[in-house]
Amino acid sequence: MNATFFSRRVFMIQALGVAGAGAALSESALAALPVKHLEETDETAVALGYKHDTTQVDSAKFPKHQPSQRCMDCSFFQGAATDEWGGCAMFGRKQVHANGWCNAWVKKPG
Numbered sequence: 001m002n003a004t005f006f007s008r009r010v011f012m013i014q015a016l017g018v019a020g021a022g023a024a025l026s027e028s029a030l031a032a033l034p035v036k037h038l039e040e041t042d043e044t045a046v047a048l049g050y051k052h053d054t055t056q057v058d059s060a061k062f063p064k065h066q067p068s069q070r071c072m073d074c075s076f077f078q079g080a081a082t083d084e085w086g087g088c089a090m091f092g093r094k095q096v097h098a099n100g101w102c103n104a105w106v107k108k109p110g
Helices: 003-032 043-047
Strands: 083-088 096-097
Touching: none
Parallel strands: none
Antiparallel strands: 083 096
16 A cells, blocks of 8 residues: 555544544533623624513614514524523524514514
8 A cells, every 4th residue: 555645544534533523622612601691782782673671672663573572482592482591593602581572583483
């Protein structure tokens, strides 16, 4: 067998092992990060009109808002139906309040 082929093969196997270990480390490191609640003063929250309480939304400023719309009923909400706070695809790793609302609200299917 060619020595160059063997060296490439060993290198590729080692590289895949290092990449796999890095991915596992990244997952565990992310899981260890503290849960952060979204603040209403967050730049993205302000841009999307996010409020922790849907009844506090300015309906004149956001005419599509309905008081019955809550984060827990939105397609982007990543928490369980019983969770007070849950992840939101619109706000990265920050959690939104289940009774909150933002202008990106989209009814959950079903």
